[in-house]
Structure formats: C-alpha cells, structure tokens
Amino acid sequence: DTGVSQNPRHKITKRGQNVTFRCDPISEHNRLYWYRQTLGQGPEFLTYFQNEAQLEKSRLLSDRFSAERPKGSFSTLEIQRTEQGDSAMYLCASSLAGGADYGYTFGSGTRLTVV
C-alpha cells in the first residue's frame, strides 16, 4: 500500500467552472476526511465519511461543495461554480476506526488555483 493518493496534484481553473478531486485512502482505512488548507493556516475540516456514509459536514462547506464515497473506497470532492476564494490546498486523510484513535494519514493534497 502506497498511502493516501490524491489526484490531480495541481488544478488551475477559471472562475465559474466545476472541478472534481479524487482521493484513494489506505485500503483498510474505513474513515476518510477532507480538509482545506490556505497559506499560513492549519487544515480546516470540511467533511468525513465512515465507509460510504457521510457523517459530518462543516458549515464551511457551502452548497457548491459536494463529496461522495461510493462503496466506501475512493472519495471525490466536487466544487461547482468555483470562486477565487476556493483557491487552496485540498487535503484528504484516512484512518482506522476502532476503540482508540490512530491519527490520520494524509495525502499530498490537490492545490486548486481559481483564476
């Protein structure tokens, strides 16, 4: 297993276009998280899944954002009608569910630039 994989690594898009990012978690991890990180800030929670169920969404996640995790494997994050304020690094992480918390394994992120 090569860890958490995110594609694409970089995405430049024009304002108003839709974009979709993909995350492939570590195969045995059943929890998957999306975060957004802007320069000089820590990661901000967006949403998380346990298996295929989306259990929590941040109020930061406007109705232009949608995430899915069909079949509890890979996940996609779609942003519709992108705005310049959406420019950020989008991070995916996965972890094992269990009695203890195992910490997250992060992917390298997808850097989105909206021009």
Next chain:
Amino acid sequence: AQSVAQPEDQVNVAEGNPLTVKCTYSVSGNPYLFWYVQYPNRGLQFLLKYITGDNLVKGSYGFEAEFNKSQTSFHLKKPSALVSDSALYFCAVRELLGGFKTIFGAGTRLFVKA
C-alpha cells in the same frame, strides 16, 4: 466546540538545544491530542498522540509531548534539535465524545539554526 491555539507563529532554536512548541486546547470533555509535522512540499505527517495514561507521550523522530490537564496544554518537546527538524508543526484536538472531527491549530514554524 473544541479549539486549539498555538501562540507562537515561529520558534527559533540553535541546533543541539532543546526545543518547545506550545499548544493549548479547549474541549468540553476529555480530549484526544495530536501533533503533526509538515515539511516543505510534503503532506502532513503524524508525529504523536495522547489518548489516555502517562502524561508524557513519545513519538517519531525523538519528539515527545507533555499533556497538562490543569493548564489544558500539550506542548511538543525535543531534548536536542536538529536542522532537519525545521518544518511547520500543527497541534490538533478531537473531543472524545464529539464525533470524529479533528480540529487543527494554525501551525508554528520551527527554524533550527546550525
């Protein structure tokens, strides 16, 4: 709601000296506490965690952190800093009974000078 504060934007230390990166947290119940490190052009890496038990937690690369419940702090420490420790460090907290959302601090940049 849980929150994390890292009061220092930057910490400077000479190689070989001990280092401390500060973190305080706020939760309404018992916390899970974490430290992550981010090297340039690389993803966040898990360093260590506190769940329960001994207040001094040891992690990767010789780092350790001390949990202090009365001061609601979880400072990251290392007895002897290396130039290669220079990176961005994030403290994070999850409330034990607050779901599975982990909240991250704004980060502290550590510079270790040779």
